[in-house]
Every structure is written in structure tokens, then in C-alpha cells.
Amino acid sequence: MSIEKIKKEFSEKSIDKWAYIDKMYEFHSIFFDYAKFIQSTNISKIEIENGQVVMTFRDSGVRFICAGSDKRLAPFETFNFGSYEEEELKMQIELIGDKDTVYDVGGNYGWYALHVSKKNPGTNIHSFEPIPDTYAQLQRNINLNGYTNIKALNFGLSNEQGSFTFYYDPSLSVNASLQNVSGNTGVVSVNCKVDTMDDYRTKSSTPVDFIKCDVEGAELLVFKGAQKTLKEDCPIIFSEMLRKWTAKFNYHPNDIIQFLSGFGYKCFVLGANGLKPFGAVEETTMETNYFFLHPVKHADKIKRYSA
Secondary structure: OOHHHHHHHHHOOOOOHHHHHHHHHHHHOHHHHHHHHHHHOOEEEEEEEOOEEEEEEOOOOOEEEEOOOOOOOHHHHHHHHOOOOHHHHHHHHHHOOOOOEEEEEOOOOOHHHHHHHHHOOOOEEEEEOOOHHHHHHHHHHHHHHOOOOEEEEOOEEEOOOEEEEEEEEOOEEEEEEOOOOOOOOOOEEEEEEEEEHHHHHHHHOOOOOEEEEOOOOOHHHHHHOOHHHHHHHOOEEEEEOOHHHHHHHOOOHHHHHHHHHOOOOEEEEEEOOEEEEOOOOOOOOOOOEEEEEOOOOOHHHHHHHEO
């Protein structure tokens, strides 16, 4: 039974005052459970504000509006499991200079962009999010935190320009992709604008220092549309590579490693004491997030942060 239905029963005199109080308290008591539970998580505050639920991350102070239908939002993942990609984010922030230009490819609701903005306020962040509803939520989160160094862009990046069909599950926005990667029921298709990184980079006229790429299997397409950028700017890259998603696009994560090696990049994963060299993805590989650095341009950072 919903809280609205209990209120309706009382207003219609289907239940008396004391039954109403008892039933409502069954809902109210969850506040105390939440207050106790969040003490062991990286969520410091949960607010109900103007019809929205807003969670605040303990370590950063970043505030985040929770979309009601999306069960795998970063705040919910943090609430459920205590933290969310904490070590990967720490390493990215270490590798990003305070004046760097960052491309956030697959911006989603802004968890990544917001944290980089807060930790490195001098950065210039371009966050690419093609799904209109998700893009609107990204803008809300940027405005909520008052960050002015994030530029939200309502288009995706790939290996060609145009308008393409994306597949989007409102309950799992992180799975939005050019393919129906999840195969879940409830997935809807939406037509979205797509550009290449090289074209956008040329128009922006600003060298790229760091690329975060998480586009549910389409990462190789993004990099193929960024060949001039990779050659001329040689940015550090942080990319997700999942075998189950790349298979939907008929390639293997090792194809990304090989492609980027053509530009001189070496692959690394996060170890217990920093970055450690990584060769190839195998069936037993557990890692899903990878760093790519150039041994010449990024020699100092490789030396500093290598395990």
C-alpha cells in the first residue's frame, strides 16, 4: 500500500485517526533506518527538496538528484555498496591537471563530471550525453551544484556524424547505447545526434588532455572517430571495456588495445599500489576499466603512479 493511498483512506474516513497514525509511521520509521545505514557509506545526506530526492556524497560534497526510475544511479550504488568506483576516480583525478581540458564521453547524469569539477575546479569539462532525458538530468545536477566549468552537450560521439537510433532503458540509464546491450524489456529507442571527436575538437580549437569514455560497447567507434585528436593531442584515456558489450558491436576489447597502440599508447589497469601494465583481455580477466598513457608524453606520470 502506498503512502498516498493511506492518506486517501483517512480523508475518506475508511480508517480512523489512530489507524492512520500507525500505518503512516510504518513509512516514517524508514527515515531512522536510512540515518543509521548511511553512516557506513559515502553518502552523508539525503534530502527531500522541492519534490526531488537529493543525495550528497560524503567525500566530495557533490549533490546529486536521484531520478525515481533509475535503480543503478551512482548515489544508489554508493548507498547499496558503500562507495562507487572510488579508486578509479581517485586515479583519474590524480592524472588530470587543474587546467586540463577533459572530454567526458557518455556523461549520463554527471557523476564523473561533477566530481572532476569539484576536485579540479580549473578544468574545462565537455560532457557528451545524447539521450534527451538523461541530458536534462545532467543539466539539473550541474545547476544544483553551481559548477560553471562543465559544458553539457546533447549529442554523442562515434566514428561518423549524423542522427542514429539509441536504445535506452529508463530504469538503467547507464546501459544506453547504439545497440540494445542489455536486452531488457522496457528498452525504448530514441533518435539522437552524433558527431566525431575530431570534428568537435577542430571546432572547439582547444587541445584535449584527458578522455573518459564509457559508452556501453561503442568505445572503439569513439576512438576511430578521434584519430586526429589522438595523434595530435595524445590525451590520457580512461575507458570501460566489457566483453559482453563489445560483442554487440562485433569486436573484442583487445581490438581497442591494438588500435590505441598504433598511436603509441600503452594499456594499464589499477593495481593495489597504482597503475600496472596490462597486456590483453582474456576470458579470466576481471578488470573492466582501463587507462591508456603514452610512454613519451606521459613518462613522468607513468613513473609517478606505476605500481
